[in-house]
Amino acid sequence: MKAAVLTIGTELLIGQVINTNAAFIGEMLTKAGVTVTESVSVSDQPDDILDAVHRLMQKNDVVITSGGLGPTSDDITKALFCKYFKTELIFSDETYQNIEFIFGRRNMKLGELNRQQAMVPAGAIVLKNSLGTAPGLVFEKDKSILIALPGVPFEMKQLMTDGVMPLVKQKYKLPEYHQKVFIVFGIPESHLAERLASWEVLLENNHAELAYLPSPNGIRLRVTLRNISTLKADVLFEEFHASLKVLIPEHLAATEDIPMSRIVGKMLLDKKLTLAVAESCTGGYIAHLITSIPGSSVWFRGGVVAYSNDIKTDFLGVNNNDIMQHGAVSQEVAEQMATGAMIRLKSDYGIGITGIAGPDGGTPEKPVGTVWIAVATSEKVISKKHVFGDNRERNIIRASVMALDMLRKEILLND
């Protein structure tokens, strides 16, 4: 079964909003065995929307749109679809009651515009939006269906989960589809590809598709198998995994698509060990990556964002003379931050990180992008210097993931 995703809104074309909706819709469809053929974004202009709808409806069984169902004047999609599907808007009591309920929960009164939101196209299936005021709408034409969802991400997500996917699974017989992701860290893509030449042959012989997906979180190797049973797929994935372990033992970080913070978290949880972090240049990002994971409070004690030198000394016990002598960005300071975090926050492991995130603040000896990372255990402290580039955002992300990978290797060593 083939589907296309159409995200509507000029904000997507001009780069004001990053299109997370298309990714979410694509992922849900793919996991159910639907082939996503295309993902298109168009402006709020009626002609652009209708051209895209018309083209995609002819090539796909299902077209899912998001955006353009809100109450404000730039949201025109509902009326437009009515015209295209030759129907008209009628007042829906059920939808109006839902809007009343949503507003009641927020202790707000309904405005005149909200009445318009309760108008739905006659003949369309209405999918209830339990988190917002604009319902999902399902239209049918020439054996293809169009499903129109609101653009607000959390409303769209709820509608996809509770409304769209049950409908799609009921309406279409979906094929078997299996996917496995291996996370590889610390090796450039071209080198990895050379080391995996024989592995690629193994995959090809088993009709497995392979993709290399580089990211700040390492390279993801995505393997896809189609039209075989789950049992057979599991056996093959296990064979691929065993072969990979032999080829790149030091670089294989995970056998599922999870971020480095979760990989480290699983290891710590297994061993009943804890972590604390002392961050300067990453400014809380490592703590954020960790605390994004539900249940991380079991193995994460907490952290100090030591943006000023006196916080490094007062809160982490870094020696002020060392800051004076070697600078805040130095091996000595990183190591003392790691140890200080471990001791003062009472954890088994401590991470210390100090650097120049940029874009300014570099010197000839310590250019922008210079970062010292240290990992402390009760027995030793290890540290390493990295020199990244001059992009602040990228430096923060790379330094954070590098620190977590350094911890991962250290935990492995202590196995």
Next chain:
Amino acid sequence: MKAAVLTIGTELLIGQVINTNAAFIGEMLTKAGVTVTESVSVSDQPDDILDAVHRLMQKNDVVITSGGLGPTSDDITKALFCKYFKTELIFSDETYQNIEFIFGRRNMKLGELNRQQAMVPAGAIVLKNSLGTAPGLVFEKDKSILIALPGVPFEMKQLMTDGVMPLVKQKYKLPEYHQKVFIVFGIPESHLAERLASWEVLLENNHAELAYLPSPNGIRLRVTLRNISTLKADVLFEEFHASLKVLIPEHLAATEDIPMSRIVGKMLLDKKLTLAVAESCTGGYIAHLITSIPGSSVWFRGGVVAYSNDIKTDFLGVNNNDIMQHGAVSQEVAEQMATGAMIRLKSDYGIGITGIAGPDGGTPEKPVGTVWIAVATSEKVISKKHVFGDNRERNIIRASVMALDMLRKEILLND
């Protein structure tokens, strides 16, 4: 001048990667006055790529693609474009030297696959990639051009900035285009639209386009003016701003498209005041939002991620009896965290935040999503309870931005 963006890679369709490239390319083109008509993502399948290229080349002056130029076996775009544009690959000394330079900087040896990366289509303009091994390529056909860029985001960004934009600006006469964004906080979209009915008329009378863009960072009102001088546009934007200030004085947070952390940072910088944060449920995200801003070290002292109760008492001086009596998620604890951050990290303002991010950990009295936020100054502490939903990621983001908005209002009061 019309352009389309074509991002290539199955990972985009199946939701494994969020399409940040399309947003970046769209933003750069728009700011130069180019109209972006469409943004399309297709799989790595040759037919899908060529269909999209063919369709978009007929409707646009410029098509920019990203993805598919890497060294691994799933990257097929270069050969494909050669076929489509009826040319062949030749070895480029210049490109090979650049690859040697890139690898030398990383202290790595070149592999056989890297030689293939130095093959470029005869007749194509080659744009040097100073951050990676795959160059940008410019093809021409029937008055339209196609520009192929690598998919790695930071390489693509550098090529857009240094290679593509100078070329586009030189080749095409681009129209005047002006855009202004107002950030509105603390009012739902439908209510805002009702309060801005007269404002919308004012904009329409002046041929200004308006879009409402809701985000966790507030609602962005995007106003666009075309084909008038910068001087005239500035006068009109000033008029729109003055009118908006009268209509929604309490909700207008900024007159440019910046996040709440930057709004607050500007205010603190102006007044030479500083901030420290004590975070529990947001787990470092507020510190991260702040430290993402270059130069924030001037007004941000640092923070404590107090994920455990004893860190709240030891590092922030929260009274343990209050934790026992009222719970870690309580007004008392939030206020003491804010005050503790302010006093112990020696700042003018302190933020304290404690809550249940979810998805688990709620009780009937304190459901998942319950968050207490406090802001401390040397004179007082204010605090407020929020009850968000059960989505951890969303709760972290909303609580963080709410805390910064609470600080913003407090700074305004002290004016």
